[in-house]
Amino acid sequence: MLGQLGQLARTAFTPVTPRSLCAQIIGFPPAQATSQSYTCRHTFSRRGKEARVKEEIRCRYGISHLWKGRILPGENLTRLEAAHRAEIVQTHSYRVELDLRDSTTFRSRTTIDFSGEAGAATFVDLIAQSVEKIELNGTAISPSSFQDSRIELAEIAAENTLIVEATCLYSHTGEGLHRAVDPADGEVYLYSQFEAPDSRRMFAVFEQPNLKARFTFSVLAPAHWQVFSVSPTPEPQPVADGLARWEFSPTEPISSYLTCIIAGPYAGVQGTYTAPDGREIPLGVYARKSLQKYLDGAEVLEITKQGMPFYEEYFAQPYPFRKYDQIFVPEYNMGAMEHPGCVTILDDYVFQSKPTAALVERRAITILHELAHMWFGDLVTMEWWDDLWLNESFAEYMSHVATARATRWQDAWVTFQASEKSWARRQDQLPSTHPIAADIRDLEDVLVNFDGITYGKGASVFQQLVAYVGEEAFISGVRQYLAKKAWGNATLQDLLTELEAASGRDLQQWARLWLQEAGINTLSPQITETAGRIDEFAICQEKDKHASLRPHRIAVGGYDLENGVYRQVAFTTLDISGARTVVPEFGGISRPDVLLINDGDLAYAKVRLDEESLTHIKEHINAFPPELQLTRALILFNVWDLCRDGLMNAADYADFALRALETEAHGTVLRYTLSQLVTATNLYSPPQQREELQQRVAAKLQDILQGAAPGSDRQLQLARTAIILAHSAADLDYFAGWLQGEKVPNGLEIDAALRWEIWQRLAAAQRITEADIQQELQERDNTAAGASAAAEARAALATPEAKARAWEELLAGKIPNAQQRSLCLGFTAGDAELLVPYVEKYFAEVERQWEERTVEFASNMITYTFPTKLTGRTDLGV
Template identity: 55%
Template sequence: MPGENLTRSEAVARAAVVATERYHVDLDLRGDDTFSSVTTIEFAATGSDTFVDFIGTVNSIELNGEPVDVSAYSDSRIHLTGLAEHNTLVVDATGLFMNTGEGMHKFVDPVDGETYLYTQFEVADARRVFAVFEQPDLKAEFTFHVTAPSHWQVFSNSPTPEPVVLDEASSRWEFTPSERISSYLTAIIAGPYRGGTSELTSADGRTIPLGVYCRASLAEHLDADEVMDITKAGFAFFEKEYGHPYPFRKYDQIFVPEFNAGAMENAGAVTITETYVFRSRATGAIIERRAITILHELAHMWFGDLVTMRWWNDLWLNESFAEFMSHLALDEATRWDQAWQTFLASEKSWAMNADQLRSTHPIVTGVTDLEEVWANFDGITYGKGASVLKQLSAYVGRDAFMAGLSAYFDKHSWQNTELSDLLVEFENASGRDLTEWSKLWLEESGLTLARPEIEIVDGKIASFTVRQELGNASSLRPHRMGIGLYDMVDGTLSLRLSIDEDIAGDTTTIDRLVGEAAPDLLLLNDGDLAYTKIRLDERSLDTSIGHIGSFDDPLARTLVLEAAWDMCRDAELSATAYTELALRAIETENHPTVLRVLLLNLAQAATIYSAPEHRDALIEHVADALFEIADRAEGGSELQFQVALEAARRARSAAQLDRISAWLEGSDLPDGFVLDTDGRWAVVQALAANGRIDTAAIDAELASDDTATGREAAWRARTSIPTPEAKDAAFATLIAGGLPNMQQRSALLGFRAGDPGVLAPFFPRYLDALSTVWKEQTYEMAQQLTTLMFTPSIIGLGTDVEAGLEAWLDAHPSEALALRRILVEHTDDTRRALAAQAADA
């Protein structure tokens, strides 16, 4: 509805009229489908009229002691007139419990029947719970009083009080006022959560209570001690680097069910996906990701919560800083000492892929309304921004960078800012003018490519040039770039020489390398400081393919692997050649996140980028190779664990499927590999996608694991069954909506699996349904369906996917921006796949 899509101009106009002071929110959470919400807002006004946001049912409105007709509420807004200089607004309303991960999410645990609630308000869903001026620059103090069952725990931004007993079953938690924060950072988490507590002493001498919690049926799996250790390390690191003490009075972290994202930085009450509570063996990659997430949200307590963007065009300031600082803290303050290798393989790769799409945008972009905000939670806002901040830290110097941040926090605590407020502090601390830097890196979109041109005469470098290609960027950017020369020495690829050079314009001649012996491998961007695509010359590519396991520098190896993957995506290296390189690399990879990314890229190369005429053979070959690697790997190792599960997911031939069927019975497993509960579901899903088991077998598996995770896994298995009847039933259920968010996600992942020939007829039906989906479902559920119901496995197999997508875009110019953007990205991905398939042929 138009009222839900707040525009920037409306926000600016409202902020010119309204100055918020404090909220008092009284919530009664004892209902089944709805809850009571009574909000009192105290605010000053310099004009006569404004509006307040709410999504739900309004029962009564009172302004300055006088009743206001409820007809003032329409289109998700309460329209107010006759404002005084100081105002008190009381809104008695009824809110709806959600199962979409938005607003007040309600979850009933199938294990014990207990109810768990949590709020998720970013971007603008506080209005689903209480009446509010829903924009980040109208900060206020928030006081919550919550009535709930007595056996629950209730958390909010302020320290949890002792509850007041109301009767045998119910109590009320009367929280003290919060610090002055934005509405999207408020939170209520309620239910019989269980966990552990600790405390630390902040830089200013205060005792900060810490808590780590999850739902009761998962409490035995909660590794609270490790979470606390990471948190304490992060506190010490950030307080030192920021030069500013922790701004809030306590710090709770609650692992919550059915969470759409990784976590949310609610001030002092962080919510985190409970997929980070590991009931089965977890990969090293996800364990490291949990640590990064913990540090990311903690970094937000300063950058985002203490000082907050004025409007959502500076969303990147929140997310990019948290992303950069979390990896910096991970690298320097925890046991994970290869954080920048992780960053390169995951966040930076994500950013560079997003930056090559037609939907790319500058890091700093003009966001005109909330629709644009939702569309911009992407790899550019997170990964590219963090990459650029890493460069900025090197450009102005680490000390000046942190000094600028400290001055920024001191000057703007509890306020809202814009980009210029931050840049001026970096300029003051470093003495550098950042105008041109900001223009090139923050205000222009796209990605350049650096390609080496090397001439070798008599075994020596006769000339060397770095050629920079524009790609889809607006201009050629300057880079401070490392250039490394690597030689094979006694079976190891070792660095002989690394130099740093300024790369600018379309060609840069590097005279310092003339006369050097020709290396076996020459690596641009050695050290990974520059944000640009790189290429390998022919000699270096041959060395990489033949000796990818021989690097003694893991970061250099990851750079080479990323360059090779980008060449495959750009149809400069065939999918078949890439799979051979990736399989060799997997055999010796010891970095869990790089291994995870390699396996994902390998699957995409084999199943999407390969030529259709030999795809089946390639997929079978890849699966055979993965089984062999798992059999050869050290029993119980990270390598064996990840590869064995991926082999099961890729199984296609009768023999491969027979083998993983035997795994369910405990036989023919790789030595030392244990198939636990979540591993069993991976095998069941693979068998279902290949038509080897039916719904009865899936139901039997669910009977032994009737948990939230088990139900999600069962949905994925059922919708994976590759028959027209199973897919039709799945399609109808998904389009109709109504599944909880994580069950819908699992069902979508299953729907897109299996025989492409069965999936192809659903592509036009998917396109036909999208407009209705976006009208009838919430943003989160609609974008999830639009993204995941697209089936890339059908590209190049007879269905003209590109034409179908383009025709839909032409016919629907006025659909929601986020919907159109997703389909534009599907179109770009389709074109890329077709080009890669042609190269592989």
């Protein structure tokens, strides 16, 4: 999502070390400054007048340079600089002219109309190969003023026109204007990705969210392409030599990171939606030409048409833009991006093989997540990246509300528990955890906040907030917030103010505990009973080292097994806080077979089961009827937490999970339970017992597979996991036979995706050669998806030569971003002994990767090539 973390100083600058820089700025002797990072206090001046904002900001080696007495931060931008610039600059409009004829670079001409404080100095952002022209208010400025991703404007007028002509580079890593070639037909596809600071890779811009403007794009491109942007697509005007020009109308007032250009021979379907104000909103769904036969555009349009009226009523605002296109793009680093009226989506969501039910539902939730952003994020936009979490958490929460109430996936909150909350709990227990409302001091800080805390935990806390203030008050507050801040920028405090007014609750302390502190609390039952009746039931709360004891709005349920089926026999909701809270409604009742804290899943916490309940559940996990699917899912993931926290051994957890898998039918719960089974078996089990456990689990899973309904989602997911867990010669022979159509379970289609999973497992087990992989690619699946799958299979080959080749490819960083993650996953598959020579190499490489690669490349490399004693991947995908 973000560009490289630091551009080296050009020859016109004098680089200095952090110690000497710190010494020059605040007078510390160099010995008192650390060699890697430090904190210093900057006071920015404006024409001799001290800026009103002072704060501590971080400076890092390799990023900051001293020039003419001030800091130039390379490609970074601090919050302080952005606040200072917003005090003196107000943007009005941009005209961006792009020439997309060439294959390696493109021409960009930007005209910016803006007002400002006469006589003040400022800068505009740009990352380009070269700058050919800079003109401010009719006066030429030397192109040499473009340095370190900025164009310095020494003195602006009250009203200004800036013209910048530049040559920019296409990206092949997913940022800026990305260029991809479809191996199926050789066609070229472009798309832009600007969040957070990458519109400057396509045009000159005041790159910060609170300087909104109207943007007009003019694009010269091959005439057979389609070109999309935020504004409705105009009729292309023919130009000589097979070219055409698209002249877009001005956008609504939006932030620069929300602009976009998507271009190429995209194909798709169209529709319309009638808004409450009578407008006919054009709808479109598009993908690469080679994917058109797989594009189920009718379903995407149906979900969109279900979401539109739901959000319009919920927010009391009609859809704010003029059209709504959804374009599935190749080699995408993220799931989707909320450009107003022109959403881009990962084209893995165009299903070329049979998808799992979890993946189909995830696509629906993604569609509704981006649609929610049209109001919360696009119509009203954050002031600065501090509130990135607010955009994403709110959209993630609302996407599940809309999915559950407006689509066929009415059990979306089961999915939320299994996926988003599980992701959040996992990341909240890592050393890298951070508060939801993180302190975003500069663009670098944004990099670590597109994660499970921002999305999963933030959405979970919104779920808790709605329970805390009441849904009616929540809706009323959100409507007021959107009405007051429409087409502008806002902060978390703006939203809290409206929610406090609507609910009558003081949310400042709540916000401090939930949003400004990291970590997760653990809730455990404390029960005293006599002769089968509960004397006292209390909820005990423990905090980790990051968190305080928090307030929770929570429910408690009790369940008895009656005629082989669990039935709810007790239930209450209450507010809890502090270390111990008594639940008075449960005092004096007969002891239920199972007691469950956080029944209904309102709270965000780890929850423990008492011993009696756990014992009962181990035997009867399959006794929950369909209407209690959420309760069953909560228990499944509570038991997983016991294993993950070392309170249940891997073999016992595997037995429990296998029992649950005999009946589990919910697609996302099935997916995560299978993934956890693989992790417990292959990673958490004692090494001396691992092989025996792997064989036992594999045999049981194959038995369950044989009993799965032909053609069902259960059958597909069980088959995929059985392939991953295959280790014995007999198991490997069995799955290899599927490639030839031998002994395939009735109803299971061995399509391209499943074939590649078998090839990858056989490669890791040293059962095939590179020639076999190449033959599969050329003769059966010469597509972008096939290329990525083949890259993973080649890297998985269990030979020193294959690992060395994969490692060198990863270090070179020249492969397309879509294949890089696959290469990482393949590299770590198979015999762990082959990775021993790379342990020291890995740790020696981490810092360079982070400093020199894009965030996506560095993250993939660091995350997925981490050397473990793991045999076989645990990442099953969705």
